[in-house]
Amino acid sequence: MLASDKNGTLLTSIENKIATVQFGHPASNSFPRILLDRLTNELTYLSSNEDVSIIVLKSEGTSTFCAGASFDELLAVSTLEEGTRFFSGFANLINAMRSCKKIIIGRIQGKAVGGGVGIIAACDYALANLESSIKLSELAIGIGPFVIEPAVSRKIGKTAMSEMTLAAHEWKTATWALQKGLYSKVLETKEELDLEVDVFSKKLAGYNPEALSETKKIFWEGTAHWDKLLKERAAISGRLVLSDFTKNALIQ
Numbered sequence: 422m423l424a425s426d427k428n429g430t431l432l433t434s435i436e437n438k439i440a441t442v443q444f445g446h447p448a449s450n451s452f453p454r455i456l457l458d459r460l461t462n463e464l465t466y467l468s469s470n471e472d473v474s475i476i477v478l479k480s481e482g483t484s485t486f487c488a489g490a491s492f493d494e495l496l497a498v499s500t501l502e503e504g505t506r507f508f509s510g511f512a513n514l515i516n517a518m519r520s521c522k523k524i525i526i527g528r529i530q531g532k533a534v535g536g537g538v539g540i541i542a543a544c545d546y547a548l549a550n551l552e553s554s555i556k557l558s559e560l561a562i563g564i565g566p567f568v569i570e571p572a573v574s575r576k577i578g579k580t581a582m583s584e585m586t587l588a589a590h591e592w593k594t595a596t597w598a599l600q601k602g603l604y605s606k607v608l609e610t611k612e613e614l615d616l617e618v619d620v621f622s623k624k625l626a627g628y629n630p631e632a633l634s635e636t637k638k639i640f641w642e643g644t645a646h647w648d649k650l651l652k653e654r655a656a657i658s659g660r661l662v663l664s665d666f667t668k669n670a671l672i673q
């Protein structure tokens with residue numbers, strides 16, 4: 422399925438029990454709300470598709486995996502309801518990834534910021550290359566990584582999460598992310614990354630689908646309350662994005 426317009430693109434292909442889902446946006450693969458909803462709906466559909474055992478999640482281009490939330494849409498937010506609704510898009514996506522019955526492999530080919538880091542953390546297994554640095558810049562624009570925090574902390578722990586959050590100006594290297602557990606493996610080049618994604622996804626696709634599904638449930642034990650928690654966190658971000666601090670930071 423392909424969806425393409427000013428709000429970004431979403432392309433899904435299925436081959437040999439592997440669904441490859443690619444998202445893209447001209448603004449460094451950032452996410453307007455409509456693209457968040459499309460990806461959420463696609464993962465929900467694939468979760469129940471019996472022709473799929475494994476999902477590979479990737480983005481367009483070579484330099485940036487995901488720049489997080491769309492700054493244009495953040496600037497356009499004028500009410501608490503609008504802000505909460507926008508950040509609920511990331512909440513819904515992370516919850517869809519968490520509850521998806523299929524193992525999700527992230528193919529991380531470049532930098533990730535903010536919500537992009539949350540998407541990586543919500544993958545069950547993330548493969549990256551050396552260019553895949555990460556940053557949580559939310560505090561620098563007057564908000565915080567509230568919605569994605571549970572997913573990121575689950576992978577790297579509260580201490581590393583705190584370090585990333587407070588050093589909002591600082592890029593963390595792919596090696597750092599590997600050491601903290603966000604990445605499962607880091608390859609030197611994009612070519613090596615693509616080969617590893619191909620080999621690993623095919624290996625998993627050969628396993629018992631029911632066993633994979635039951636294993637994923639174990640991975641995500643204790644997160645059922647996220648349906649409520651992430652929506653509450655979205656309301657916090659939705660309120661803070663209305664501040665003069667954030668509005669000024671976004672236009673600089």
